Amino acid sequence: GDSVTQMEGPVTLSEEAFLTINCTYTATGYPSLFWYVQYPGEGLQLLLKATKADDKGSNKGFEATYRKETTSFHLEKGSVQVSDSAVYFCALRVRGGSYIPTFGRGTSLIVHP
């Protein structure tokens, strides 16, 4: 079946540090890949997405590149801010069937001033 594996958190960084959150996947078909962000006490917001191999999704300084050869979609940001503290979920969705996303377990990011 389809699955998403994320690095365990929490990831703790100082402000302006470089961020990488690893995400790998297995899928029965050709998936679209997503990163969602959940701020404390809130629901999920779509952060970025990529629908085909080598596509790069980007938003708010975050980037992730769809790597089919390594089945990965790692999230990166060059300089994190305290306001980026949140839980980040990697997800995939395969065409056909129910089109329901499969989520990773989430990675908590804590950014200190």
Place this chain on the structure above:
Amino acid sequence: GAVVSQHPSWVICKSGTSVKIECRSLDFQATTMFWYRQFPKQSLMLMATSNEGSKATYEQGVEKDKFLINHASLTLSTLTVTSAHPEDSSFYICSARDSPDNEQFFGPGTRLTVL
């Protein structure tokens, strides 16, 4: 992006009572709505999928008689937790989409605490 609202944002109730949570799509017609449950520091667990005008499809292990889902219109779905107990305390999140090809939009969540 499209907006999905949930009401209430938090609720505290006594054990044995029932609680209703509303999920609304504010600017699109949600042919499909989803209900998730999230435990502290864990991922989302899909509870059920509902299509407007049809009975909800529940995931394995989710009690359909305990978690009643109604999707009577294209903009409203409700989750009723019947005879709530402390173990039902959780963060409940709904999401909605207008078609399978399109993105799911998530509500802000409802924190349920059962005393």
